[in-house]
Amino acid sequence: MLLFNGCTFLPSRNPAANAFISYWPPDERSTQLRLAVKDNIDMKGKVTSAGSQYLAQNGKPAKADAACLANARQHGVKIVGKTNLSEFAIAPSGVNEYFGTPKSPLSAWRKLIPGGSSCGSAVAISSGLADVAFGTDTAGSVRVPAACCGIVGLKTTHGLIPLDGVFPVDTAHLDTVGPMGIDIAHTAQGMELLQRGFASQYAAARVAKPSAQEIRVGRLYLKGTDPKIDKAVDAAIAEAGFKVIPLDAAFQAKWKQAHDDGTTIAAVGAWKSDQKYLGKLGVSARTKTIILYGGAIPDAKYRQALARQGAWQKTLARIFTKVDFIALPTLQSVPPPMPTVLKIDVLQAIPAVLKLDVLEALMLTTQNTVPVNFAGNPALAVPIPLNRGKVPFTSLQLVGPRLSEAQLLNAGRMIGGEERP
Numbered sequence: 001m002l003l004f005n006g007c008t009f010l011p012s013r014n015p016a017a018n019a020f021i022s023y024w025p026p027d028e029r030s031t032q033l034r035l036a037v038k039d040n041i042d043m044k045g046k047v048t049s050a051g052s053q054y055l056a057q058n059g060k061p062a063k064a065d066a067a068c069l070a071n072a073r074q075h076g077v078k079i080v081g082k083t084n085l086s087e088f089a090i091a092p093s094g095v096n097e098y099f100g101t102p103k104s105p106l107s108a109w110r111k112l113i114p115g116g117s118s119c120g121s122a123v124a125i126s127s128g129l130a131d132v133a134f135g136t137d138t139a140g141s142v143r144v145p146a147a148c149c150g151i152v153g154l155k156t157t158h159g160l161i162p163l164d165g166v167f168p169v170d171t172a173h174l175d176t177v178g179p180m181g182i183d184i185a186h187t188a189q190g191m192e193l194l195q196r197g198f199a200s201q202y203a204a205a206r207v208a209k210p211s212a213q214e215i216r217v218g219r220l221y222l223k224g225t226d227p228k229i230d231k232a233v234d235a236a237i238a239e240a241g242f243k244v245i246p247l248d249a250a251f252q253a254k255w256k257q258a259h260d261d262g263t264t265i266a267a268v269g270a271w272k273s274d275q276k277y278l279g280k281l282g283v284s285a286r287t288k289t290i291i292l293y294g295g296a297i298p299d300a301k302y303r304q305a306l307a308r309q310g311a312w313q314k315t316l317a318r319i320f321t322k323v324d325f326i327a328l329p330t331l332q333s334v335p336p337p338m339p340t341v342l343k344i345d346v347l348q349a350i351p352a353v354l355k356l357d358v359l360e361a362l363m364l365t366t367q368n369t370v371p372v373n374f375a376g377n378p379a380l381a382v383p384i385p386l387n388r389g390k391v392p393f394t395s396l397q398l399v400g401p402r403l404s405e406a407q408l409l410n411a412g413r414m415i416g417g418e419e420r421p
Contacts, residue, residue, distance in 0.1 A: 018084055018096070018099060018100035018101060018102045018103060018120070018123070019036075019083055019084060019102045019103075019120045019121075019123040019124040019127060019129060020036070020080075020081040020082065020083055020084060020120060020124065020129070021039045021049055021051075021056075021081070021082050021083065021084050021099055021120070022039070022046065022081050022082040023080065023081040024079070024080055024081055025080070026078050026080055030078060032076065032077060032078035033075070033077045033078065033131050033132060033189065034077070034078050034080045034129070034130045034131045034132070035072060035077040035078065035079050035080065035130060035131070035132050035133070035134070035190075035193065036079075036080055036081055036082075036083045036120070036121055036124040036125070036129070036130035036132070036133040036134070037069065037079060037081070037082055037083065037121075037133070037134050038082070038083050038085055038089075038118050038120065038121050038133070038134055038135050038136055039051065039082035039083060039084065039085060039120070040085060040088075040089050040136060040166060040167035041066045041068065041069065041082075041134060041136070041165065041166050041167075041177070042062035042064065042065060042066040042069075042165035042166070043062055043065055043066070043069065043079070043082065044061075044062055044063065044064050044065045045061050045062065046061055046062060046082065047059040047060065047061055047062070048062055048082075048167060049082075049099075050085070050087065050088050050089065050167040051084060051085040051086055051087040051088065051089070051096050051098075051099060051117070052087045052088060052098070052277075052282065052283060052284075052287070053098040053282035053283070053284075054277060054280045054281065054282030054283045055282075056098075056282075057282060058282070062165065064165065065165065066164060066165025066166050067162035067163070067164040067165055068134065068161050068162060068163075068165070068166065068177045068194055069134075069165075071193055071194060071195070071196050072134075072193040072194070074196075075192070075193055077132075077193065080124075080129065080130055081124070081129075081130075083118070083119075083120030083121045083123075083124050083133060084096055084099050084100070084102050084119060084120030084123075085116065085117045085118060085119060085120055085121075086116035086117035086119065086141075087283070087284055087286070087287040088167070088169070088270070088273075088274050088277070088287055088291075089116075089117040089118075089136055089138065089141060089167065089169055090117065090138075090169060090266075090270040090274065090287065090290050090291070091116050091117060091286060091287070091290060091360050092115065092116045092117065092139070092140060092141070092144055092360060092363035092364065092367060093113045093115070093116050093359045093360055093363055094113050094114040094115045094116035094117065094119030094122075094145055094148070095113065095116070095286065095338070095359070096119070097284050097286065098282075098284065101113075101114065101119070101338070102114045102119045102120045102122070102123035103123060104123070104148060104149060104335065105123070105126040105127070105149055105150060106148075106149075106150075106335065106391050110337060110390065110391075111337060111338050112148065112334070112335040112336065112337055112338065112391070113148060113335050113336055113337070113338055113359070113363075114145055114148055114149055114335075115144040115145035115146070115147060115148030115149065115335060115363075116141060116144065116145060116363075117136070117138075117141040117145075118133075118135030118136060118137070118141050118142050118145045118153075118180065119145050121133035121134065121135040121142075121145065121180050122135070122145035122146055122148065122149040122151055122153070122180060123145075123149060125149070125151045125180055125181060125182050125186075126149040126150060126151055126182070131181070131182075131186055131189070132179055132180070132181050132186055132187070132189055132190035132193065133179070133180045133181075133190070134177060134178075134179060134180075134190070134193075134194070135153065135177070135178055135179075135180050136166060136175060136176065136177050136178070137153075137155040137156075137175075137176045137177075137178050137369075137373065138169040138170060138174045138175050138176070138266055138269070138373060139174065139262060139263065139266040139367070139369060139370045139373050140155075140330075140367045140369025140370060140373070142154065142155050142176075142178045142180060142381070143155055143330050143367075143369050143379060143380075143381035143395070143397060144330070144331065144363070144367050144369060145180075146180055146330070146381040146383075146395065147330040147331045147335075147381050147383075147394070147395030147397075148331075148335040150383045150392075150393045150395075151180055151181065151182055151383065152180065152181050152182070152183060152184055152186070152187040152380070152381065152382055152383070152412065152416075153178065153179075153180045153187070153380070153381045154178045154179050154180070154187055154190075154191060154378065154379075154380050154381075154405060154408065154409070155176055155178050155369070155372060155373070155378055155379045155380075155381075156176045156177065156178045156191075156194070156378050156405060157176070157376060157377065157378045157402050157403050157404075157405065158173075158174070158175075158176055158373070158376035158377075159376070160176075160195065160378075160403065160405075161176065161177040161178070161194050161195065163175055163176075163177065168269075168273045169266065169269045169270055169273055170265060170266060170268075170269025170270075170272075170273070173265055173269070173306070173309070173374075173376075174262070174265060174266055174269060174373045174374070176373070177194065178191075178194075179191050179193070179194060182420050183416070183417070183418065183419050183420040184382075184409055184412045184413040184416065184417070184418045184419070185413075185418045185419045187380075187409060187412075188202050188409050191405060191409070195405075198405070198406065201405075201406040202406045202409055202410065204406065205406040205407045205409070205410040206410050206413075208407075209407070209410055209411075211241070211414075212240045212241040212242045212411070212414040213241050213242075213243065215242050215243065215324050215325070215411055215414075216242070216243045216245055216322070216323045216324045216325075217237060217242040217243065217244055217245065217323060217324065217325050217326070217327045217398075217411075218245050218246075218247045218319060218322070218323035218325070218326045218327065219233075219234070219237065219244050219245065219246050219247060219326075219327050219328070220247045220251070220252065220255065220326050220327065220328040221246075221247075221252070221328070222252060222255070222256075222328060222329075222332065222368060223252075224332050224365070225329055225332040225333075226332060226333045226334070228386060228387075228388065228389050229329045229331070229332065229333065229334075229386065229389075229394045230329065231387075232329075232384055232385065232386050232387065232389075232394050232396075233327065233328065233329050233384065233394075233396050235384075235385075235387075236384040236385075236396050236415050236416075237327055237396075237415075240414045240415050241414070242327075242411075242414075244327075245322065245323050247319070247326070251315070251319065254312065254315050255371050257308065257312075258308075258312045258370070258371035258374045258375065259368075259370045259371050259374075260305075261304075261305035261306075261308050261309070261312070261374055262305075262370035262371055262373055262374030263364060263370050264297055264301060264302060264305040265302065265305050265306065265309075265374065266294075266370070266373070267290075267293055267294035267297055268294045268295075268297055268302045269294070270290060270291055270294045271291055271292075271293075271294030271295040271297075272294075274287075274291045275291055275295060277291070278291060278292070286360070290360065309374060309375075312371070312374055312375055313375050313376065316375050316377060316399075316401075317401070320400075320401040324400070324407070324411070325398045325399060325400050325404075325407075325408065325411055326398070326399040326400075327396060327397070327398055327399075328368055328396075328397055328399075329368055329394060329395065329396065329397065330367070330368060330369065330381045330394075330395035330396065330397040331366050331367055331368065331394070331395060332365075332366050332367075332368060333366055334386070334389060334390055334391050334394065335391070336359060336362055336363070336366075368397060369397070372397075372399050376402065377399055377400060377401065377402055377404075378399075378400050378402070378403070378404055378405050378408055379397055379398065379399045379400065379408070380397065380398045380400075380408040380409065380411075380412050381395045381396070381397050382395065382396050382397075382398070382412045382415050382416050383395055383396075383416060384396045384415065384416065396415060398411055398412060398415075
């Protein structure tokens with residue numbers, strides 16, 4: 001083991017599989033709840049690396065905890081470490097060339113990606129090294145790794161959890177902090193750590209809607225989805241017993257536009273937040289490429305995307321007068337394999353030097369998460385069985401009205417049970 005920032009650093013040969021950048025093993029006799037914190041969230045006295053060699057080597061220790069940690073500290077949890085992530089939290093694959101890519105629980109089968117950017121938080125949970133983890137979600141960065149690693153991830157309502165002390169991508173429009181857990185019960189505990197009094201909200205939601213038959217779910221089908229995954233989602237919804245209401249082609253088209261607009265805003269947000277690192281040694285070529293991609297987006301396209309945000313929020317609000325939640329796959333396919341050094345042009349109109357890694361480009365089209373961030377609504381990713389698939393599970397995403405986190409978790413427990421056996 002090596003030391004980094006005064007803590008135990010776990011290199012790639014460690015069984016923890018690169019989940020942590022800094023790790024504090026708990027006493028084996030301790031019964032405290034173990035919390036892992038994504039290393040783009042400030043912790044007093046520790047360097048916030050944001051998954052970057054440059055910041056790990058040049059950053060100064062944080063002067064204070066991020067605001068989202070204050071409540072967790074008061075609960076007396078055991079913080080077991082700062083978790084790994086895609087550099088600057090801007091790549092959906094979870095690949096990290098410097099700290100090593102966290103090992104997906106599916107790697108014994110096909111060496112698949114862990115999903116990003118909260119890859120270390122997801123792997124810490126799936127490997128049993130933490131009970132609850134905090135992640136951040138700008139365009140899917142809690143739900144995508146949750147889907148890739150077979151755990152539960154909750155993207156919170158934009159603005160609900162304070163972002164002071166969190167490394168930014170786009171705080172004004174997209175960024176959120178959310179909990180991750182092995183099951184619904186632990187994810188609810190994580191939400192209580194982020195928002196005091198949430199446990200009572202969750203208990204009230206369970207009393208208000210004790211059975212799935214009382215819950216209306218709008219089923220959204222999207223082109224390009226693996227039919228096996230759609231079948232798995234339909235089977236999970238049917239088994240739970242929700243009242244299913246199909247959503248029409250007009251809403252599908254608006255969802256697609258929201259995906260495109262949210263992706264544009266996220267890419268430009270990365271450019272605005274991170275362009276200062278383009279000339280720094282210790283920032284990966286992958287990350288610089290993603291930053292440059294955002295800088296190449298025309299300002300008019302960005303302004304047009306922002307101008308459509310209000311209309312999209314109103315569209316969802318109207319849908320939620322007819323249904324309680326929207327259900328769809330979190331990912332349109334199973335997680336892709338770990339990358340090779342292949343590249344593709346994403347936009348033919350930009351110079352050839354501005355290319356996205358083929359894996360990151362693929363993930364942008366595969367994840368069904370971006371429209372939720374564009375709206376600011378909460379969403380829950382829940383693992384479900386994938387029969388006869390290349391992997392044993394996929395993920396069902398439930399999208400809810402603003403501030404419906406407790407109701408989402410209540411519906412989620414009807415899909416996979418409250419606690420994992």
